[in-house]
Amino acid sequence: MIKRRRGWSGVERNVWYFVQQAKRKATSVALSVVGPVRRPPRQSEQRGAARVPHGVAASLSRRTQPTPLKTARESETRHRHRASPILRHTRTQPFFCGAAEMAKVPVIDLRLTGAASPEESARLREACERLGCFRVTGHGAPPELLAEMKAAVRLLFDLPDDAKRRNTDVIPGSGYVAPSATNALYEAFGLLDAAAPADVDAFCARLDAPPGVRETVKAYAEKMHDVIVDVAGKLASSMGLDQEERCSFKDWPCQFRINKYNYTEDTVGSSGVQVHTDSSFLTVLQEDECVGGLEVLDPATGEFVPVDPVAGSFLINIGDVGTAWSNGRLHNVKHRVRCVAPVPRISIAMFLLAPKDGRVSAPETFVDADRPRRYKAFNYDDYRRLRMSNGEHAGEALARLEA
Numbered sequence: 009m010i011k012r013r014r015g016w017s018g019v020e021r022n023v024w025y026f027v028q029q030a031k032r033k034a035t036s037v038a039l040s041v042v043g044p045v046r047r048p049p050r051q052s053e054q055r056g057a058a059r060v061p062h063g064v065a066a067s068l069s070r071r072t073q074p075t076p077l078k079t080a081r082e083s084e085t086r087h088r089h090r091a092s093p094i095l096r097h098t099r100t101q102p103f104f105c106g107a108a109e110m111a112k113v114p115v116i117d118l119r120l121t122g123a124a125s126p127e128e129s130a131r132l133r134e135a136c137e138r139l140g141c142f143r144v145t146g147h148g149a150p151p152e153l154l155a156e157m158k159a160a161v162r163l164l165f166d167l168p169d170d171a172k173r174r175n176t177d178v179i180p181g182s183g184y185v186a187p188s189a190t191n192a193l194y195e196a197f198g199l200l201d202a203a204a205p206a207d208v209d210a211f212c213a214r215l216d217a218p219p220g221v222r223e224t225v226k227a228y229a230e231k232m233h234d235v236i237v238d239v240a241g242k243l244a245s246s247m248g249l250d251q252e253e254r255c256s257f258k259d260w261p262c263q264f265r266i267n268k269y270n271y272t273e274d275t276v277g278s279s280g281v282q283v284h285t286d287s288s289f290l291t292v293l294q295e296d297e298c299v300g301g302l303e304v305l306d307p308a309t310g311e312f313v314p315v316d317p318v319a320g321s322f323l324i325n326i327g328d329v330g331t332a333w334s335n336g337r338l339h340n341v342k343h344r345v346r347c348v349a350p351v352p353r354i355s356i357a358m359f360l361l362a363p364k365d366g367r368v369s370a371p372e373t374f375v376d377a378d379r380p381r382r383y384k385a386f387n388y389d390d391y392r393r394l395r396m397s398n399g400e401h402a403g404e405a406l407a408r409l410e411a
């Protein structure tokens with residue numbers, strides 16, 4: 009365990025020097041592998057960073073009202089007296105972020121989309137058509153909740169193996185995923201359906217999660233469901249679907265997955281998770297704002313480019329169902345994760361899977377003489393099985409469903 013000190017810890021400094029050395033020596037290709045690690049924060053910046061999660065656990069009931077920032081000293085005092093065990097766990101983690109060479113991921117302010125700004129809606133649609141991913145701000149999820157969820161996730165991953173293995177599949181791959189030959193550093197937990205409070209309860213109960221963690225997971229699932237439905241509705245609206253056509257998203261099942269990457273000094277530069285597309289309609293990802301390494305394939309260049317984490321925002325990915333449902337208009341983004349630092353990395357994903365009845369088919373609005381129907385209607389669970397049985401994790405299986 010890395011202890012938090014007044015300055016950077018030895019390991020943090022080692023990583024900094026490792027990255028500087030790599031940058032000096034590397035070719036541009038190697039640079040993109042090293043990815044997003046920034047200089048150590050100055051003391052004044054570190055104080056700011058330490059403030060990020062403050063006040064989180066002290067006020068679950070006041071989550072909707074962000075706590076005003078305090079001085080570093082006020083913050084420390086408050087923590088000593090009021091922080092929950094969940095939060096104290098977070099505060100021992102190291103802090104890395106930033107990058108030099110990044111994908112230009114459009115940032116969409118959700119408050120501006122829809123009638124408020126046709127330009128912002130057009131940017132949202134274009135991002136999904138070109139790159140298949142974008143970042144959202146103005147999503148309404150309080151920073152305290154995000155910080156607390158991240159801390160809760162760390163505690164869940166510390167549960168004994170037999171507890172984690174009780175998180176069994178509802179559909180293939182939705183339960184506990186142990187490190188494997190393909191993704192040796194990667195471990196994940198899952199939950200389906202995160203839109204159903206009873207399923208969220210059952211997930212926590214089966215793990216025997218501590219009460220504070222349960223409360224956090226429930227609040228998070230509820231809020232993230234609101235966010236994912238909002239994003240999907242705004243995307244559909246930007247594509248010209250009317251209210252009636254787009255209002256069903258709230259009934260679509262959601263998969264929730266927490267990911268952990270067990271990185272060490274020996275794994276820097278290796279794969280965290282293989283190249284894949286998400287099978288879902290779209291994904292909302294809360295990245296690890298301290299450890300980068302996510303890369304997306306830019307269709308314009310055919311190259312993978314690092315995506316810089318931005319605390320407080322979410323990354324949205326279009327998945328295979330998004331491409332099929334839009335009759336090929338939306339781009340299912342290929343992505344992967346590389347190990348860029350010798351410290352554990354976590355991320356939290358919510359997937360809006362497919363219509364409630366599982367049937368994926370492009371609405372008539374997207375089909376005309378210029379754009380004939382591209383895919384046969386299919387069942388989502390069958391599609392997921394198809395991807396898995398053929399080892400086609402990067403959208404290849406869609407070609408089997410062409411009309």
Ligand SMILES: O=C(O)CCC(=O)C(=O)O
Nearest residue numbers: 267286295302345355357
């Ligand atoms: O950990 C990440 O940043 C990406 C995770 C991911 O791609 C996934 O859960 O599908």
Ligand SMILES: [Fe+2]
Nearest residue numbers: 284285286343
């Ligand atoms: Fe993914």
